[in-house]
Amino acid sequence: MKAADSNGASGAGPQRRVTINEVARCAGVSKTSVSRYLGGELSALSEDMRRQIERAIAELDYRPNQMARGLKRGRSRLVGMVVADILNPYSVAVMHGVEVACRQRGYALMLCNTAGDDELERRHLAALASYSVEGLIVHTTSQHTRDLLDAAAHGLPVVAVDREISGLAADMVGIDNRQAASVATEHLIAQGYRDLLYLSEPLDHVNPRIERLAAFEAVLAQHPACRGRALALDVHASARLDQALGDFLAATGPGPRAVFAANGVVTLETTRALRRLGCRLFEDTGLIGFDELEWCALVGSGITTVAQPTYDIGVTAAQCLMRRIEGDRSAPRQTLYRGELIVRGSTQPVAR
Amino acid sequence: MKAADSNGASGAGPQRRVTINEVARCAGVSKTSVSRYLGGELSALSEDMRRQIERAIAELDYRPNQMARGLKRGRSRLVGMVVADILNPYSVAVMHGVEVACRQRGYALMLCNTAGDDELERRHLAALASYSVEGLIVHTTSQHTRDLLDAAAHGLPVVAVDREISGLAADMVGIDNRQAASVATEHLIAQGYRDLLYLSEPLDHVNPRIERLAAFEAVLAQHPACRGRALALDVHASARLDQALGDFLAATGPGPRAVFAANGVVTLETTRALRRLGCRLFEDTGLIGFDELEWCALVGSGITTVAQPTYDIGVTAAQCLMRRIEGDRSAPRQTLYRGELIVRGSTQPVAR
DNA sequence: TTGTATGCGTTATCAT
DNA sequence: ATGATAACGCATACAA
Numbered sequence: 141m142k143a144a145d146s147n148g149a150s151g152a153g154p155q156r157r158v159t160i161n162e163v164a165r166c167a168g169v170s171k172t173s174v175s176r177y178l179g180g181e182l183s184a185l186s187e188d189m190r191r192q193i194e195r196a197i198a199e200l201d202y203r204p205n206q207m208a209r210g211l212k213r214g215r216s217r218l219v220g221m222v223v224a225d226i227l228n229p230y231s232v233a234v235m236h237g238v239e240v241a242c243r244q245r246g247y248a249l250m251l252c253n254t255a256g257d258d259e260l261e262r263r264h265l266a267a268l269a270s271y272s273v274e275g276l277i278v279h280t281t282s283q284h285t286r287d288l289l290d291a292a293a294h295g296l297p298v299v300a301v302d303r304e305i306s307g308l309a310a311d312m313v314g315i316d317n318r319q320a321a322s323v324a325t326e327h328l329i330a331q332g333y334r335d336l337l338y339l340s341e342p343l344d345h346v347n348p349r350i351e352r353l354a355a356f357e358a359v360l361a362q363h364p365a366c367r368g369r370a371l372a373l374d375v376h377a378s379a380r381l382d383q384a385l386g387d388f389l390a391a392t393g394p395g396p397r398a399v400f401a402a403n404g405v406v407t408l409e410t411t412r413a414l415r416r417l418g419c420r421l422f423e424d425t426g427l428i429g430f431d432e433l434e435w436c437a438l439v440g441s442g443i444t445t446v447a448q449p450t451y452d453i454g455v456t457a458a459q460c461l462m463r464r465i466e467g468d469r470s471a472p473r474q475t476l477y478r479g480e481l482i483v484r485g486s487t488q489p490v491a492r
Numbered sequence: 493m494k495a496a497d498s499n500g501a502s503g504a505g506p507q508r509r510v511t512i513n514e515v516a517r518c519a520g521v522s523k524t525s526v527s528r529y530l531g532g533e534l535s536a537l538s539e540d541m542r543r544q545i546e547r548a549i550a551e552l553d554y555r556p557n558q559m560a561r562g563l564k565r566g567r568s569r570l571v572g573m574v575v576a577d578i579l580n581p582y583s584v585a586v587m588h589g590v591e592v593a594c595r596q597r598g599y600a601l602m603l604c605n606t607a608g609d610d611e612l613e614r615r616h617l618a619a620l621a622s623y624s625v626e627g628l629i630v631h632t633t634s635q636h637t638r639d640l641l642d643a644a645a646h647g648l649p650v651v652a653v654d655r656e657i658s659g660l661a662a663d664m665v666g667i668d669n670r671q672a673a674s675v676a677t678e679h680l681i682a683q684g685y686r687d688l689l690y691l692s693e694p695l696d697h698v699n700p701r702i703e704r705l706a707a708f709e710a711v712l713a714q715h716p717a718c719r720g721r722a723l724a725l726d727v728h729a730s731a732r733l734d735q736a737l738g739d740f741l742a743a744t745g746p747g748p749r750a751v752f753a754a755n756g757v758v759t760l761e762t763t764r765a766l767r768r769l770g771c772r773l774f775e776d777t778g779l780i781g782f783d784e785l786e787w788c789a790l791v792g793s794g795i796t797t798v799a800q801p802t803y804d805i806g807v808t809a810a811q812c813l814m815r816r817i818e819g820d821r822s823a824p825r826q827t828l829y830r831g832e833l834i835v836r837g838s839t840q841p842v843a844r
Numbered sequence: 845t846t847g848t849a850t851g852c853g854t855t856a857t858c859a860t
Numbered sequence: 861a862t863g864a865t866a867a868c869g870c871a872t873a874c875a876a
Contacts, residue, residue, distance in 0.1 A: 157621075159869055170847045175871055186845065206622040207562045208869035211852050216559060218623075226588050236578050239605045243612075248619055251603045253591045260595075267600050269509075270558040271570075411790050435787035438763050511853055522863045527855055536861065560853035563868050 158202045167196035178204055210272055219247045219461060220268035222261065224280040226253040230404055230431055230450060231279055234301055237454020238277055245462055247274075258284045265291060275461040277301060281346055297464035299457045303347040311464065313457040313475045317348045320446045320479025321355035321400075324428050327444070328398050329363050331487045333426050335397035336360065337388045338370040339406050352402050352430070367392075375409035378416070385413050389425065396489035398426030404433055411439055422486040432482060441485020449477050510554045519548035530556055562624055571599045571813060572620035574613065576632040578605040582756055582783055582802060583631055586653055589806020590629055597814050599626075610636050617643060627813040629653060633698055649816035651809045655699040663816065665809040665827045669700045672798050672831025673707035673752075676780050679796070680750050681715050683839050685778050687749035688712065689740045690722040691758050704754050704782070719744075727761035730768070737765050741777065748841035750778030756785055763791055774838040784834060793837020801829050 160178075164171040169189055176184055177193045185193075196202070210216035219242050223231040235251070242249050250273060252264035261280060265287045268276065275297040278288065289308055292298045298310040328336055338356045343349050353370055360368040369388065375381050388397070399414075401407040407429030411421070419425055421440025429436065432447035456475050512530075516523040521541055528536055529545045537545075548554070562568035571594050575583040587603070594601050602625060604616035613632060617639045620628065627649040630640065637657065644650045644660050652664040680688055690708045695701050705722055712720040721740065727733050740749070751766075753759040759781030763773070771777055773792025781788065784799035808827050 157624075157869095160871095161869080171870080172847055172872085173845090176846090179871075184845065189846085203618055203622050205563070205624065205869055207559050207568065207624055208852090209871080211557070211559045211563055211854090211868090212870045212872085214852080226591060227584060232579060232584050235603075236605065239578060239603065243604075243616070243619075248623060249603050251587075251591065251601050252595075253588065264595070266555055267595075270555050271600060272509075272557065272559055408786060408790075415790065433787070434760060435785070435791065438760075438767065438791045439787065509853095512855095513853080523854085524856090524863055524865095525861090528862090531855075538861065541862085557853050560868090561855075563852090563870090564854045564856080566868080 157205065158200045160202070160204070163193070163196045163200055163202045166200055167192040169193060214272070216272040216274055217247050218250055218271055218273045219275050219277065219458070220250045220252060220273040221277045222252045222254060222264060222268075222280055224254050224256050224282070226251070228405070229433055230302070230448070233450030234279065234454035234457065237451040237456075238458045239454075241455045241458035241462075247462065254280055254282070256281060258282050261285065262287050274465045275299070277457050277461055278305060281344060283345060297461055299461040299464070301453060301457050306345060309472045311460045311472050311474070313453050313460060314348065314477070315448050315453075315479050316476040317351035318355040320430070321352035322359050323479060323481050324400060324430070324446050325356050325359040327481055327483070327487060328400065328426065328428055329359070329366055331426070332396050332489050333398040333487075334366050334395040335388075335392035336366060336368045336400060337397070338368065338400045338402065339375070339410055340370070340372045340402035341375060341406060342372050349402060356400060375406050378409075378413065381409060381413045382416055385410070386417055389417065396426065398428065398487065401427065401429040404429065404431035407431065407433065407436075407443065407445070411443070423490040426489060427486040430479075437484060441488065444484045444487040445482050446479040447482050448479060453477060509557065510552045512554070512556070515545070515548045515552055515554045518552055519544040521545065566624070568624040568626055569599050570602055570623055570625045571627050571629065571810070572602045572604060572625040573629045574604045574606060574616060574620075574632060576606050576608050576634070578603070580757065581785055582654070582800070585802030586631065586806035586809065589803040589808075590810045591806075593807045593810035593814070599814065606632055606634065608633060610634050613637065614639050626817045627651070629809050629813055630657060633696060635697060649813055651813040651816070653805060653809050658697060661824045663812045663824050663826070665805050665812060666700065666829070667800050667805075667831050668828040669703035670707040672782070673704035674711050675831060675833050676752060676782070676798050677708050677711040679833055679835070679839060680752065680778065680780055681711070681718055683778070684748050684841050685750040685839075686718050686747040687744035688718060688720040688752060689749070690720065690752045690754065691727070691762055692722070692724045692754035693727060693758060694724050701754060708752060727758050730761075730765065733761060733765045734768055737762070738769055741769065741771075748778065750780065750839065753779065753781040756781065756783035759783065759785065759788075759795065759797070763795070775842040778841060779838040782831075789836060793840065796836045796839040797834050798831040799834050800831060805829060
């Protein structure tokens with residue numbers, strides 16, 4: 141037999157939810173007592189009453205209305221996550237960690253994708269505020285985040301992921317870019333590559349991009365035998381990327397040469413470009429990429445990467461945020477993980 | 493000069509938001525009138541009053557509190573999305589479309605990841621209900637979704653993505669699996685492959701998996717010269733996958749042979765297994781995969797895929813849901829897109 | 845230990 | 861055309 145529609149009406153209309161009043165009536169107590177029970181004020185309830193309330197709640201399948209709760213207490217138990225690109229595997233992986241950590245502590249997650257659009261970001265922040273989110277986890281590029289700064293200035297906890305938010309002294313969770321980029325660069329040099337090309341998306345004041353580049357150059361400065369170039373461009377512009385890569389290949393001598401892709405997107409586009417240019421992956425040209433992607437082992441002889449603990453970054457960011465929400469007023473913290481080098485075929489030079 | 497903290501207190505505590513009362517006072521009208529303005533009841537307001545309200549709202553930067561609104565009106569303008577695996581690129585791509593469509597119509601998105609755990613799904617559904625979400629978009633595997641069925645029976649609109657939810661006559665958005673799988677199978681045969689292996693995750697009553705397999709077998713039945721096998725297993729169990737693939741390779745004769753990977757996860761794991769088995773991609777063995785992934789063109793000679801319009805699926809699912817939310821009571825609809833064959837090197841047999 | 849009464853910010857009902 | 865007032869479901873100060 142099918143579950144009957146308790147509405148009477150045939151499966152239509154927003155269901156009439158059970159309220160605390162009905163629980164109180166059913167249990168034969170006042171709604172205050174039920175509220176106390178829900179709030180965990182166990183000490184202030186007689187054993188008998190507690191049983192009755194428990195029974196009533198189970199019997200009616202009562203679930204507190206978070207809207208009402210949030211309205212009254214000012215706590216929505218809602219966390220907002222704002223990402224610039226929901227399709228970016230890095231963002232997704234972090235989101236995974238965030239979701240798990242939030243759920244474990246009873247917070248729900250509202251997701252916003254700004255698609256790199258500042259106006260959209262404004263609207264999303266407004267929407268999140270209208271739902272009284274208690275905190276924000278942010279992974280965006282935008283520079284013009286007045287609204288974000290305002291929100292933070294008004295006391296809304298914010299945790300930045302991967303990069304700092306300029307003008308905002310917020311908690312940050314990411315990796316040690318200098319360490320990671322140094323390790324990568326040193327690996328290339330140790331493998332015998334002598335011509336290096338650092339390829340990045342436009343710097344745009346985005347911290348990790350700048351720091352990774354700086355580390356690349358710092359290491360290079362210690363190895364006079366190596367020649368390095370750095371390029372920051374919109375890697376989605378295939379023609380220009382092909383041009384840039386082609387120039388590098390043409391300009392570099394017979395010695396081993398390699399590309400350092402500054403993040404996952406660059407790794408992807410660089411690999412595509414290398415194929416378009418007719419390179420045999422990776423005999424012609426070495427490649428090391430930031431961010432471990434699921435397909436890196438499958439391309440050519442495998443792409444060497446610097447892996448980030450994205451899941452942990454997400455978990456930590458969420459935990460950090462929830463501590464703030466729950467009153468932690470200490471100075472902003474940075475949590476930096478280490479990048480881990482995963483060596484594959486793309487950094488094994490082949491005699492040409 | 494920095495924006496002053498309007499709290500007075502130094503950037504701490506949940507910010508005191510502007511309420512409709514303050515707007516009313518500032519505009520010199522009653523809050524009823526402000527509410528009318530917000531509700532779009534333009535006809536019932538004098539031009540003068542309207543100006544005042546507009547001014548006050550702008551001046552105070554007032555944003556209606558959705559919690560209070562939801563509590564009173566019973567409409568939260570919240571949509572829940574429940575996915576089995578937040579890391580699955582298919583889910584993410586659909587989510588992208590969902591997010592865009594929701595935002596465009598003023599709905600916010602709450603995201604839940606069940607990680608394939610039924611108990612977790614229960615809890616997530618409970619949480620979503622407690623926030624009075626107005627509808628659900630679901631992409632899970634689970635069979636024991638009593639709670640989901642209950643919610644739907646109680647009138648909560650639900651849209652299924654990719655697959656039907658057994659026992660629930662809900663709207664569904666996905667692709668025409670028979671068409672898509674037929675096209676793929678016929679392509680393999682047309683390319684000259686004679687030994688075919690259909691590789692899937694466990695069927696588990698999941699519609700697309702069953703339908704794709706059925707189409708594979710149907711096409712095969714029309715080609716007596718071809719030999720087909722089908723295997724459904726947990727592709728993450730590498731040892732067993734290697735074994736199964738190895739058996740296929742050992743058993744098939746000198747004629748061209750190919751693997752049909754039933755979804756993106758299987759494509760990934762199959763490619764990994766082929767590499768582990770020492771195959772040169774894809775000279776030994778052809779491969780066609782469901783789901784177009786960003787890296788498919790990069791592996792070996794490129795993996796031929798059947799692409800799904802995942803973004804559109806997400807948009808359509810969300811639109812469909814919002815229509816239901818806004819009162820559409822017509823019979824459940826299925827929206828099926830066509831799979832698009834993208835031919836690459838992995839289905840170009842090489843003379844062995 | 846328990847209950848009553850008030851208010852959170854909003855919309856809806858009823859007057860005017 | 862406009863406004864006072866009562867809910868929405870819950871938590872809490874206060875009273876008993």
